Amino acid sequence: MLGNIGQELTDSQAMALALHAARCGQRGANPLVGAVVLSPENRVLSVGWHRGAGTPHAEADALARAHQAGTDLRGARMLVTLEPCNHTGRTGPCSHAVAEAGIRELIYAYADTTAEASGGADYLRSRGVQVSHGLLEQEAYELNARWFAAAGRRPFITAKIASSLDGFIAAADGSSKWITGPEARADGHTLRARADAILVGTGTVKADNPQLTARIDGQLAPRQPLRAVMGHTLPPHSHLAAETLAGKALHLATRDPRIAAAELYSRGVRHLMIEGGPTVLSAFLAANLVDELNWYRAPLLLGAGRAAVTDLGVDTLSQAHHWQLDDLGLQPALRQLGADTATHLLLTDQQGTPAPSER
Amino acid sequence: MLGNIGQELTDSQAMALALHAARCGQRGANPLVGAVVLSPENRVLSVGWHRGAGTPHAEADALARAHQAGTDLRGARMLVTLEPCNHTGRTGPCSHAVAEAGIRELIYAYADTTAEASGGADYLRSRGVQVSHGLLEQEAYELNARWFAAAGRRPFITAKIASSLDGFIAAADGSSKWITGPEARADGHTLRARADAILVGTGTVKADNPQLTARIDGQLAPRQPLRAVMGHTLPPHSHLAAETLAGKALHLATRDPRIAAAELYSRGVRHLMIEGGPTVLSAFLAANLVDELNWYRAPLLLGAGRAAVTDLGVDTLSQAHHWQLDDLGLQPALRQLGADTATHLLLTDQQGTPAPSER
Numbered sequence: 001m002l003g004n005i006g007q008e009l010t011d012s013q014a015m016a017l018a019l020h021a022a023r024c025g026q027r028g029a030n031p032l033v034g035a036v037v038l039s040p041e042n043r044v045l046s047v048g049w050h051r052g053a054g055t056p057h058a059e060a061d062a063l064a065r066a067h068q069a070g071t072d073l074r075g076a077r078m079l080v081t082l083e084p085c086n087h088t089g090r091t092g093p094c095s096h097a098v099a100e101a102g103i104r105e106l107i108y109a110y111a112d113t114t115a116e117a118s119g120g121a122d123y124l125r126s127r128g129v130q131v132s133h134g135l136l137e138q139e140a141y142e143l144n145a146r147w148f149a150a151a152g153r154r155p156f157i158t159a160k161i162a163s164s165l166d167g168f169i170a171a172a173d174g175s176s177k178w179i180t181g182p183e184a185r186a187d188g189h190t191l192r193a194r195a196d197a198i199l200v201g202t203g204t205v206k207a208d209n210p211q212l213t214a215r216i217d218g219q220l221a222p223r224q225p226l227r228a229v230m231g232h233t234l235p236p237h238s239h240l241a242a243e244t245l246a247g248k249a250l251h252l253a254t255r256d257p258r259i260a261a262a263e264l265y266s267r268g269v270r271h272l273m274i275e276g277g278p279t280v281l282s283a284f285l286a287a288n289l290v291d292e293l294n295w296y297r298a299p300l301l302l303g304a305g306r307a308a309v310t311d312l313g314v315d316t317l318s319q320a321h322h323w324q325l326d327d328l329g330l331q332p333a334l335r336q337l338g339a340d341t342a343t344h345l346l347l348t349d350q351q352g353t354p355a356p357s358e359r
Numbered sequence: 360m361l362g363n364i365g366q367e368l369t370d371s372q373a374m375a376l377a378l379h380a381a382r383c384g385q386r387g388a389n390p391l392v393g394a395v396v397l398s399p400e401n402r403v404l405s406v407g408w409h410r411g412a413g414t415p416h417a418e419a420d421a422l423a424r425a426h427q428a429g430t431d432l433r434g435a436r437m438l439v440t441l442e443p444c445n446h447t448g449r450t451g452p453c454s455h456a457v458a459e460a461g462i463r464e465l466i467y468a469y470a471d472t473t474a475e476a477s478g479g480a481d482y483l484r485s486r487g488v489q490v491s492h493g494l495l496e497q498e499a500y501e502l503n504a505r506w507f508a509a510a511g512r513r514p515f516i517t518a519k520i521a522s523s524l525d526g527f528i529a530a531a532d533g534s535s536k537w538i539t540g541p542e543a544r545a546d547g548h549t550l551r552a553r554a555d556a557i558l559v560g561t562g563t564v565k566a567d568n569p570q571l572t573a574r575i576d577g578q579l580a581p582r583q584p585l586r587a588v589m590g591h592t593l594p595p596h597s598h599l600a601a602e603t604l605a606g607k608a609l610h611l612a613t614r615d616p617r618i619a620a621a622e623l624y625s626r627g628v629r630h631l632m633i634e635g636g637p638t639v640l641s642a643f644l645a646a647n648l649v650d651e652l653n654w655y656r657a658p659l660l661l662g663a664g665r666a667a668v669t670d671l672g673v674d675t676l677s678q679a680h681h682w683q684l685d686d687l688g689l690q691p692a693l694r695q696l697g698a699d700t701a702t703h704l705l706l707t708d709q710q711g712t713p714a715p716s717e718r
Contacts, residue, residue, distance in 0.1 A: 164679065165654065165704075166668045167526035175676035285660060295524065299682035299704055301644060303671030309525045312662030317534040320523065323658035325695060334693045334700055336684060341693055343700060345524070345658055 005069075007044050014038055014079045015109055015136045021049040022058065022081050022143060023330045027292055028156060028194050029053035029270035031144040032329065035062040035080040037073065037103070045071050052194060053271065054223075059084050059094040063101045077105040081140045083112040083133065084120035095120035099127040108133045109140030114152040143328050146291035146346050154261040155272035157289055158195065159281055160188055161308045162296040168305035169276065174207065176306075183338035184296040189214050191294060193221040195273035197250075197264055201280035202231030205238045212240065212249075212275070226269060228252055230260045230280055257284045282310045285321065293323060293345040296337070322348040364428075366403050373397055373438045374468055374495045380408040381417065381440050381502060382689045386651055387515060387553050388412035388629035390503040391688065394421040394439040396432065396462070404430050411553060412630065413582075418443050418453040422460045436464040440499045442471040442492065443479035454479035458486040467492045468499030473511035502687050505650035505705050513620040514631035516648055517554065518640055519547055520667045521655040527664035528635065533566060535665075542697035543655040548573050550653060552580040554632035556609075556623055560639035561590030564597045571599065571608075571634070585628060587611055589619045589639055616643045641669045644680065652682060652704040655696070681707045 009017065014036045021034030030050055035058040037045040046069065048062025056064060059080055066073055084094035084106070098106060106129055112118050121131045141148065150156045162180045163169050170176035178185065192198055192214035200210065214221040227240060227249040234241050234251050243249035250267075252260045257280075264272055274281055274290065284290050295308075314320055323345040325333035335342040368376065373395045380393030389409055394417040396404040405428065407421025415423060418439055425432055443453035443465070457465060465488055471477050480490045500507065509515045521539045522528050529535035537544065551557055551573035559569060573580040586599060586608040593600050593610045602608035609626075611619045616639075623631055633640055633649065643649050654667075673679055682704040684692035694701040 165526075165652075165682065165702075166666070167524075171673060171676045171679065173675045177676075179676065282662060285662070293524075297702075299684060300676075300679040301668055301671060301682065302673050302676075302679050303641060303644070303668050304673065307525070309660055309662050312660060314530060314661050314663065316532045317530045317536075317538065317659075317661075320530065320659040320661050323524065323660065324698060325658060325700070327695070334695060336686070336693060339683060341684070341702060343524075343656075348658075 005044050005046065008042050009036075009038065009044060010042070011079060011107060011135060014042075014044070015081070015107070017044070017047060018058075018079050018081050019109070019136060019139055019143065021047050023328060025050050025329070026052045026194060027147070027158070027329065029196060031082060031147040031151075033058040033080065033082045035059045035078055037062050037066055038077045038079065040075045040077070045073070045076055053196070054090045056091055057085065057094045060091060060097050063097055074102045075104050076102070077107070078103045079107045079135070081109045081143070083108045083110065083118065084124065085112060086119035086123050093120070095123040099124055099129055103129060105130040107135055109136045113148075145349055150291060154265050154289070155196065155269045156291050157261065157272045157274060157284065158191065158292040158294065159274040159284065159290045160191055160294045160296070161276070161281070162188065163298070163308045164300040164302045164305075165297055166301055166303065167308050168302045169278065169308045170306040171302050172304045174306070176208070179300065180296045180298045180340045181338040184298070184340040184342060187337055187342060188294070188296065189216060189221070191273060192225060193223060194271065195225045196269040196271045197226035197228050198273045198275055199228045199230055199260065199264070199280065200275050201277050202229055202234055203279055204275070204277040205229055205240050206235045207277065209235075209238050210240070210275075225273070226250060226267070228260075228264060231255060255283065257287045257289050261289060278307060278310045281308070282312060285309060286312045288321075288347065291347055292326070295343045295345070297341045297343070299339055324348050364403050364405070367401050368395075368397065368403060369401070370438060370466060370494060373401075373403070374440070374466070376403070376406060377417075377438050377440050378468070378495060378498055378502065380406050382687065384409050384688070385411045385553060386506070386517070386688065388555060390441060390506040390510075392417035392439065392441045394418045394437055396421050396425055397436045397438065399434045399436070404432070404435055412555070413449045415450055416444060416453045419450060419456050422456055433461045434463050435461070436466070437462045438466045438494070440468045440495075440502070442467045442469070442477065443483065444471060445478035445482050452479070454482040458483055458488055462488060464489040466494055468495045472507075504708055509650060513624050513648070514555065514628045515650050516620065516631045516633060516643065517550065517651040517653065518633040518643065518649045519550055519653045519655070520635070520640070521547065522657070522667045523659040523661045523664075524656055525660055525662065526667050527661040528637065528667045529665040530661050531663045533665070535567070538659065539655045539657045539699045540697040543657070543699040543701060546696055546701060547653070547655065548575060548580070550632060551584060552582060553630065554584045555628040555630045556585040556587050557632050557634055558587045558589055558619065558623070558639065559634050560636050561588055561593055562638055563634070563636040564588055564599050565594045566636065568594075568597050569599070569634075584632070585609060585626070587619075587623060590614060614642065616646045616648050620648060637666060637669045640667070641671060644668060645671045647680075647706065650706055651685070654702045654704070656700045656702070658698055683707050
């Protein structure tokens with residue numbers, strides 16, 4: 001579908017194509033965004049999407065592809081799933097790039113309300129570009145509902161759990177290496193490599209003394225996330241205590257997930273990954289601060305041990321925390337990784353930001 | 360692949376085709392079995408497989424398909440994944456059917472060692488059919504390893520669990536209706552309808568007062584499994600106590616899963632489904648008596664409540680019970696059912712019957 005350059009599309013079809021392209025991306029510091037450039041005759045000139053923090057935004061990706069193909073963009077129209085950003089982050093402002101490319105009309109689905117990115121539509125209008133929005137707004141909102149819930153206030157928060165079938169991350173005697181197999185562990189490392197920071201609790205430091213490095217194919221990933229430990233007492237002889245002294249890791253002397261998230265956000269962390277243990281994870285879960293959950297399960301039964309999730313303050317079924325399988329992205333919500341399984345979930349709107357109609 | 364009538368195959372290819380056909384069946388009272396009939400020129404005349412208890416065996420299915428097509432079977436050869444049965448169960452002995460059809464040579468992969476079914480090869484030889492075995496024996500064994508572990512001694516045992524993501528079947532206050540959604544519940548009912556008996560513990564009767572009927576599309580299934588309750592005291596005012604008095608359900612006054620399984624086997628139960636609660640399920644699991652596990656998970660987190668599995672006597676990770684995703688059958692081991700997931704697992708050989716080479 002993404003390769004149908006030259007196909008004639010209605011605006012709705014083009015926005016649906018942009019949404020489909022957006023789904024090719026990966027969740028994290030930035031929302032999933034897709035963009036389609038149409039010729040004045042409504043033929044597809046290029047399709048772009050955002051691949052993750054530090055890579056071009058969808059609009060820039062679509063424009064770059066068109067330029068690479070030597071396509072004339074004068075008089076062209078762009079449909080994009082989110083209002084183009086107006087600020088210089090790790091990449092330049094998309095609003096400027098769109099105007100400079102000679103795009104005549106821009107239609108976006110959902111308005112970017114984050115203070116640091118909004119204003120793109122106004123800028124484009126000031127440059128004479130015809131701008132409208134709202135086409136497939138609900139779908140565009142739902143694709144990134146959890147990102148919008150966090151945006152501008154705290155990092156987008158991903159949690160990783162590796163457990164037995166019955167939800168234990170360690171046996172009764174504390175043994176936990178390795179519950180999941182090499183494929184699941186490698187997948188977990190790719191998650192680490194995408195995050196801005198990894199957070200564990202002091203209990204996990206005490207129990208496992210982790211290094212929290214991100215490794216790809218056994219090698220240190222080129223980009224290493226900030227390593228953070230939360231809790232009052234950091235075990236002094238741990239790897240992470242040494243790294244903290246060396247200024248390479250961060251000790252957050254709090255048990256409050258809101259304080260920890262705000263502190264990390266103030267240090268520029270836009271995508272936080274929580275690796276445990278149960279106390280830290282459950283504190284974030286109880287506060288509805290986990291947006292995305294990657295649950296790796298080994299085909300083992302333990303019957304007892306250290307539970308992945310502890311008290312959430314839920315007494316009755318109607319108070320349960322509601323999640324949904326993330327089948328919005330292109331990666332399947334359920335995967336088999338070697339002998340293990342991976343389940344990818346998003347917190348539902350029930351606990352999140354109200355839908356657009358309610359705002 | 361199953362439709363390639365007329366294709367010329369080697370014996371190994373034909374046995375692989377028979378194994379593939381076997382995978383189309385469903386686990387339960389009988390093993391998964393497939394059969395291929397070849398012409399004297401080694402062309403596929405028909406392919407058959409067993410669909411589950413009460414339906415024709417694979418050999419009979421393959422012969423019936425050939426007869427329906429008006430195929431001349433004189434001088435034909437049959438390849439079947441398991442030694443043809445020699446007894447009259449819910450269907451007639453396959454050994455007789457094969458001999459009567461005029462099959463000249465039969466090759467089976469794995470020998471049926473159950474006292475009540477074995478002897479098929481000897482019978483066929485006595486009727487002048489050339490018989491050999493061992494082709495793809497290991498694959499044929501592995502396809503039904505758990506069935507062989509149970510065969511002739513106890514029912515094949517399936518367990519069903521419906522839990523939250525973190526493995527709770529009820530919240531802290533006992534509320535559990537409904538953790539999983541309608542699609543998962545309907546799938547659970549199709550499992551019930553395939554079993555010879557459903558077993559719960561007296562604790563589940565006390566907590567939920569279940570009827571344990573199998574329903575398909577909201578209607579009572581034509582075949583209802585025997586309903587059995589295990590434990591010392593059956594709550595007198597329960598549905599199942601009334602049904603027991605009426606002779607329509609069975610009370611097994613024991614807490615020993617081996618005794619319960621043997622008693623049900625002696626009453627003709629060849630496929631037992633355990634529906635809970637945690638005490639009964641964990642007793643069967645701890646005794647390595649659960650062959651197959653169907654775990655339905657709702658996308659909910661509870662953090663506390665009634666755990667699906669309780670103490671298994673596992674203290675350290677190396678003692679964990681090892682399972683494998685059932686990707687041997689054609690149904691995926693991982694399925695999305697509405698908002699829920701289903702994971703289909705088999706107990707590994709580690710706790711089961713030794714593989715053929717070790718016997």
